[in-house]
Amino acid sequence: MIRRTPTTWHRLRTRLAALTVGCVAHLAAFLPVSIHAQEVADTKPLPQSDVRGSLVIVGGGVIPEPIVERFLELGGGLKTRLVVITTASSYASYPSNEWRLAYWYEQPVQAVHVLHTSDRAVADSDEFSAILDDATAVWFIGGNQLNVTNVYLGTKTEERLHALMRRGGVIGGTSAGAAIMSRVMIGGNTPDGPDLRAGFGFLPGVIIDQHFVKRNRQPRLFKALATNPGMVGVGIDEGTALVVHPAGIEVMGDSEVVLCLAGTSQTREITQRFKSGENIDLSKWSMAAAGRARWDTYSRAEKRPAPEVPQGAVVIAGRKTPKAAIEEFLAAAGGKSAPVLVVTEGDKNSEDSELLQGCFEEAGAENVRLCQAATAAELEHPDLKQALSQARGVWFVGAQERRMMDFVLQARMDRLVKDILERGGAVGGSSAGGKIHGDGVLSPADDESDPLGDIYACGLGVLPGVVIEQQVVDNASASSIAKTLHQRFPWCVGVGLQDSAAVVVRGHTMEVLGDDAVAVIGEPGDSEDASGAVEMVQAGEKYDLRERRRMDSDDITPTR
Incomplete structure (x- = not known):
């Protein structure tokens, strides 16, 4: 429990102001690339922790022994019940293929079984794949991936493979056995580019290519990505x-x-490029891919996205969170007794989070909880997991956009945001915890050579068509920000929050809270010479984000 003192609000405003002082939004150079891409149905970030089982995806060639050992370890070690699926091989139906399996028969496991058919009717029978119900590990050997998917895709065999993953088993494969792991599968080559087919989708949101460096397949993978916006390309080299x-x-x-x-x-x-021993945050890459697909859709659309919150409310505060923002947030969450979480990335900003928690309590919040978990694993604690599932409001606070976004994705907080809004609750944030809710994120250009800078430019998209900036905005600075928006996010309008300002967005109505004004900067598609493209909206005023106009006092508030 935070002790309530008269100075809590002053201390919080001072601390949060220090978080973002000196951050100037400049841009890294971008190489324009034109593509004509077919939309795909699912561009959501990879729900990495939803995969209860494991995958060992090998790019072909000679497989190093430590990889096989890791595969069998994930399958249960000495208790592994292994099924080897040989269908990719052109020799699968010949008795002479037995010698190719000797390696697996020699492994120190409980049981090894071989599964193969070239008949879809057999693959769809109950009897053929029943052995998978007891398996803890499955390995797909190399060959032709189409031999595998043509027979097993959409059959009871595929159903049982996914069931194995759900109960915590491991599926591995090499070469063709790697290609089948993604739902969009590279089946081979055509004169016009890669032959794209359907794979099993064990690893969602990606397109996998194998023998990647050895056979110089990067151009092929980029062609596959160009026709599948929202996907991440994963190239795995031989022996890896x-x-x-x-x-x-x-x-x-x-x-x-x-x-x-x-x-x-x-x-x-x-x-x-990632070497042996390095870890990959695929959720971050999936978020970037989804953001880029969203942006490309905007750039090709006749109408720009209209910022709107169809359910619930979003509250974004400047560097100093005004009390009115907390009170509005609590009201939107369902009242002072509503369960609310204050979230920060790990313990790096614990003092700021505790101050903010104290401010919530001073505003009358009766059920506010501080969440400082640094990883998704920590959020699996039953008590915290229950709090997350029951929350009617979540407020993010952080010092730096990259750390905040890393935490949000690793801890699956992006899904929590969506769930809370769909329940009609409230989502809020201050400092970096507010900026991430826009369609894009303007970050300091202190390292323009960083190739991952573009990845962190993707916001959560809670407010589509909006980029949130937290700095003092006047007519002089607005021209610079408008030019930046035109270069980086030409479909977006900027919302510049003065120090002690906040906004609450319901439907497409933005209301300004606090003591300072909010700047609405630029219009999507404006020329780079956007001097004067700023409208200051004062505290207490409302702004129609759909019509891009200040609302008069006698307007009927548009909400949906």
């Missing part, structure tokens, strides 16, 4: 594995794994 398990994603082996994001008309292509 991507190991996916509930606790994280790691690289093993002799070479490297390469992650790729396709470029768009507004963003450049991105690649990053």
Whole structure:
């Protein structure tokens, strides 16, 4: 319990002001790339922790022994009940193929079984794949991935493979056995580019390519990504594995794994190489891919996105959180007795979070809880998990956008935000915890050479078509910010929060709270010479984000 004192609000406002002083929004250079991409149905970030089982995805070639040992360890060690699926091999139906399986028969496991058919009717029978019900590990050997998907996709065999993953088993594969792991599968080559087919989708949100460095397949993977916006490209070289398990994603082996994001008309292509022993935060990359797909849709649409919160309310505060913002947030969450979480990334900003928690209590909040978990694993504690599921409001506070976004994605807080709003609750934030709710994030350009800077430019998109900036805004600075928006997010309007200002958005109505004004900066599609493209909205006034106009006192408040 935080002791309530008359100075709590003053201390909080002073601390939060210090968090963002000196942050100036400049831009890294972007390489324009034009694509004509087919929309895909699912561009949501990868729910990494939803994968209860594990994957060991090998890029082909000679498999180092530590990778096999890791696969069998995930399958149960000496108690592993292994099923080897040989269907990819052109020799699968021949008795002479037995010698190719000798390696697996020699492994120190409880049981080894071989599964193969070339008949879809057999694959869809109850009897054929019943052995998978007792398996703890499945391995797909190399060959032709189409041999596998043509037979098993959409059958009871595939159902049982997914069931194995749900109960915590492991599925591994090499070469063709790696390609089948993604739902969008590269089945081979055509004169026009990669032959894209449906795979099993064990690892959602990605397109996997194998023999990646050895066979120079990066151009092929980027072509596949260009027709599938929202996907992350995963290139795995020979003798190398991507190991996916509930606790994280790691690289093993002799070479490297390469992650790729396709470029768009507004963003450049991105690649990053990971060596053995390095960990990968695929959720962050999936969020970036989804954001880029969203942005590309905006750039090609006849109408720009209209900021709107169809359910619940969003409250964003400047550097100094005004008391009115907390009171409005509590009201939107369901009243002073509503369960509310104050969230920060780990314990780095515990003092600021505790001060904010104290402010909530001074505003009359009866059920506010501080959440400082640093990882998704910590959020699995039953008590905290229950609090998350029951929350009617969540408020984010943080000092730095990158750390805040890392925490939000690793801890699956993006899904919590969506769930709370769908329940008609409230989402709020101050400092970096507020900026991340926009469509994009303006960050300091202290390291323009950082290839991952583009990844962190994606916000959660809670307020589509909006970029939130927290600095003193006047006519002079507004021109610079408008130019920045035009270069980086031409479909977005800027909302500049003065120090002691806050906004609450319901539907497409934005109301200004606190002591300072809020600047509405620029219009989507404005020229770079946007001097004067700023409208100051004073405390107590309302602004229609859909119509882009200040509302008169006699307006009927548009909400939906």
